[in-house]
Amino acid sequence: MLSLTVSTLFQAALVPLLFQHGAVAELLGCDAVGCPTNEYHVAQCKVGNATLKALGITNITTTLDTRPLTWTVGFQELPKDNSHPEAALVLDKNFYLGTPPALRFDNNTAGCALFFEGVSANLAVSQDKKNSFTCADALNADCVSDLIRQAESAAKLAGDSDACSQLRDSLMSKPPSSCNSVKGGNWGSVSSRPLTGNQTLETADQSQCRATTGQGYDLRLVDSERHYLADRTNKALSQVLMGITPVMTILEKDGKAKAELTCLRLVDSEANQTNDEPSPKSLGSPNGVLSSPSVYLATLLVSTFLYMF
Ligand SMILES: *[C@@H]1O[C@H](CO)[C@@H](O)[C@H](O)[C@H]1NC(C)=O
Numbered sequence: 001m002l003s004l005t006v007s008t009l010f011q012a013a014l015v016p017l018l019f020q021h022g023a024v025a026e027l028l029g030c031d032a033v034g035c036p037t038n039e040y041h042v043a044q045c046k047v048g049n050a051t052l053k054a055l056g057i058t059n060i061t062t063t064l065d066t067r068p069l070t071w072t073v074g075f076q077e078l079p080k081d082n083s084h085p086e087a088a089l090v091l092d093k094n095f096y097l098g099t100p101p102a103l104r105f106d107n108n109t110a111g112c113a114l115f116f117e118g119v120s121a122n123l124a125v126s127q128d129k130k131n132s133f134t135c136a137d138a139l140n141a142d143c144v145s146d147l148i149r150q151a152e153s154a155a156k157l158a159g160d161s162d163a164c165s166q167l168r169d170s171l172m173s174k175p176p177s178s179c180n181s182v183k184g185g186n187w188g189s190v191s192s193r194p195l196t197g198n199q200t201l202e203t204a205d206q207s208q209c210r211a212t213t214g215q216g217y218d219l220r221l222v223d224s225e226r227h228y229l230a231d232r233t234n235k236a237l238s239q240v241l242m243g244i245t246p247v248m249t250i251l252e253k254d255g256k257a258k259a260e261l262t263c264l265r266l267v268d269s270e271a272n273q274t275n276d277e278p279s280p281k282s283l284g285s286p287n288g289v290l291s292s293p294s295v296y297l298a299t300l301l302v303s304t305f306l307y308m309f
């Protein structure tokens, strides 16, 4: 498992709300990690069994290690499946946790991640902030701090394999009123994934593409969100590809939980943009393969609202 050896650094984490005002962390994409590309200059980043066409990578600072952890979002197109014959396009948004090479979670530490994919299509930031935004810009500052407080007081992760989904259920059942502006105060679907415990998250093969900015980092697929698109219009595509997904990381040690909210979005590739790039209306190419998402993906920075663990 993602077992973490927690150093004494963890104690320093108990300084409350160290990053209350939310350091704006950079969100980097394929250009930063040199994804291999196909003949149309579309990224083909093979990680484990997925071939990702765009990435968004951000650091999160914890007291587990002097080096940050990373979250990576990537998307891949899948063949149509029989369960949704009406869908024009099937996309997976995958979320990977990157950890420094020697990091081990010890058995006194419990971890959980929550993915608020249900609101991602509803979240946007103003044009002037597209290159640099925090979760507070996407959700509003009170909502972010109330949600974090709610998670930290509700979390009881230690020793219970269902604790992560219970935390999810408790957050979903009563969103803070400060979050009412987000999709009418309804989170929609939220996925919960334990980061520690009995089940093992396998390290993904990165021999063909390194999808994290951390040197030598291990990468693990933590969550995958499947989207069935009814059509290939710009609107349908951009709701998925330009969506902003809040990802909450909760770590607990000695009964004290610390949560952090990171807002992840795919980052446009700037490299080798040429005139033969498909135009927006031809995004879905005739052979059924999605062309470059870059038309939709503004270059961006993100968005972490950092609370030290
Ligand atoms: C950009 O184009 C050059 C020349 O065709 C190629 O060597 C390079 O790999 C391309 N880079 C990307 C990111 O596509």
Ligand SMILES: *[C@@H]1O[C@H](CO)[C@@H](O)[C@H](O)[C@H]1NC(C)=O
Pocket (backbone or CB within 6 Å): 049, 050, 078, 221
């Ligand atoms: C890729 O592997 C993961 C974990 O092994 C599995 O859950 C998922 O279904 C696989 N995805 C595809 C597209 O094969």
Ligand SMILES: *[C@@H]1O[C@H](CO)[C@@H](O)[C@H](O)[C@H]1NC(C)=O
Pocket (backbone or CB within 6 Å): 025, 026, 027, 028, 057, 058, 059, 067, 068, 213, 214
């Ligand atoms: C994360 O931090 C490392 C330094 O620790 C830096 O090299 C890397 O570019 C950062 N990644 C992102 C996505 O900001």
Ligand SMILES: *[C@@H]1O[C@H](CO)[C@@H](O)[C@H](O)[C@H]1NC(C)=O
Pocket (backbone or CB within 6 Å): 107
């Ligand atoms: C916790 O870890 C220690 C040292 O790694 C080990 O000796 C101990 O058996 C573990 N406890 C449990 C309950 O797994």
Ligand SMILES: *[C@@H]1O[C@H](CO)[C@@H](O)[C@H](O)[C@H]1NC(C)=O
Pocket (backbone or CB within 6 Å): 159, 160, 161, 197, 198
């Ligand atoms: C892990 O598995 C052991 C043995 O199967 C079990 O006793 C323990 O309760 C499990 N721990 C969790 C957190 O599920």
